[in-house]
Amino acid sequence: MLILQRKPGESVMIGSDISISVISVEGGRVRLAISAPVEVPILRSELIAAAAVNQDSAREESDPAALLDLLSGPPPSSP
Template structure:
């Protein structure tokens, strides 16, 4: 892991196409601006786990009868 210190207005480059600029540091929070090509996915780390869980849930095979049973339970 690389650890850097940057002040407001300073930037860092990731490869040739991604630039991260520190916009503000206030009350223990940092505002960042990220300039990258549209083909680069930018995702908050806490959402990465949610995306993976969603993919895994979508891949699970559940029989239609089992799904109907769940719906019936919710209706009651």
């Protein structure tokens, strides 16, 4: 892992066609601008992690009857 220090207005190049610029630093937040070709996906790491969790959940097998019970909700209460 490469660790760099940059000030607002400075940038880093990745290869010849990806540029990451520091827009601002306020408190504990850093705003970045990323310029890359449209075929390069740019995703936040937490979205990738959430997608992986969703895929893992979708692969798990569940008893169809148990799923139907969950969907039907609790039985109605009697007065």
